[in-house]
Amino acid sequence: MAADTNKFVIPIGPQHPALKEPANFEFWVDGEIVTGASVRLGYVHRGIEKGAEARTWTQNLYLMERICGICSHVHATAYTLGVEKLAGVEVPPRANAIRQLMAELERIHSHMLWLGVAAHEGGFDTLFMYSWRDRETVMDLLEKISGNKVHYSANLLGGVKFDITPELAAEIHKGLDFLEERNHFYMKVVTTDETFIGRTQDIGTMTTEKAEFLGAIGPTARASGVARDIRVDAPYLIYDQFPVKVMTHTSGDLHGRFIVRINETFESIRIIREILDHMPQGELTTRVPRRIPAGEVVSRVEAPRGELLYFIASNGSEKPERVKVRTPSLCNWSTVLSLAIGLKLADMPMLLSGIDPCFSCNDRSISLKRGQQGPQVWSWEKLRQYGIEYYR
């Protein structure tokens, strides 16, 4: 019990039933009602920003992709766009079209993953299994393009590695038809199932004013009527030629966040079809110098969870002076902590998942096993043995 408030404090996490990734929350409750909340992050922090300073510009491309397994492409895109701007390099239009196509496929994959997780947290495991089964379709398409389901690694500094052949385009069209049909079904469930509506409508409502005040971004903000989307506000790649419509909702509650994300999936499908039908011709790459001219650049893209910002500083050498990554999940935490107040403790899992939190987003530091001499590289077998011994 917290002495100063005379209320019970319920610590949840870092290992807990609400989320599959580690974070620690403290909810202050009065009976069942939450009266305060705090968060502690960093349990899987990997030191990527520090690590970037010791790696070359090219090596960092692969490091940045590994910030997140769900939106690896958008991280690499933000990074490459920033480096290319510093280098004064113009990327061929076909490369930018393929980057955008991959980004929208990734958005579909991310939104369908979220739909499953959010449904699961609300107790709708059938919807979770349906959406994750169907999500395999978009992952299979990504694999057909790149050879990988998760880390597609499509970007290069100066272009892309993979082309879209007519055969691939036909397969993508076919996959999109299936995904579109399935998303119509999801929309029907989300908007007509009485139990589902009961668990989402008027829960965690955030007004437009509050969303703006708290600095909400991405679908979380758009579900509160904030029409903020970097693809439209500051078009990059070829979003000026293939523009997206900003999907908003006015309800501001969990229900609105479901509707916005499903509508965004439809919009991604529409844009991918347009790109495939009007794919620019030409080269896939252009040359980028090994040393990047000194300077500072801000690179902003719309990740599936919202605005992703990279600040990159170069000192003119083969390695960056600083790479700062501000991920979307970090912006949306303050909305959760604020919206939790007044809700029931039982609503917390869905409220937390409502912002589509990503812990890869938050945590980017090296886990140093201190007390050992010098840097360590462990083999898989050694790591496995350590785990066995640790938990013995």
Next chain:
Amino acid sequence: MASTIGSLGAAEAVLKPFATDINRPQPERLEVSIHPNDLLAAARALVDESWGYLSAIVGLDRPGQPVTQGESQAEGAIDVLYLFCSGAAVVTLRITLPYSQAAIPTISGITPTAMLYEWELREMLGVEVIGLRVTEHLILADDWPVGVYPLRKSFTGFNQPVAGAEGA
């Protein structure tokens, strides 16, 4: 682009009274250097004008130049950049803090989003954020040594065991 230029012009007019230097590093960016004492007023001026939102706080370590014979080493500094965005326009408030005076006031009372960014800045670069109420760690381990800031250029890892740390 016209709206971006207009937006940057509006921000420049608001921030001019606080500026020690103004430049446009890219067409969509305005960078305004200010004195640390003017941070609250400058941030308040942008928020009162409803100019965009705080998108990020970036800390840059700028160590002092290596010692040359007969001269003392220049003191290093931390640059703290407050990035505000409105549409495509990005306005940066740049503050330079010498190591010996690495302290700034919190702006979380003006824009609550700042809290997590300031918390990260304090932990990773050792900038004291005056008025930031949180005292525990956000990212670093509970037993992380006091006074070690991983994003300072001087930090190159732990070469010696840390007393009391797990596995020591």
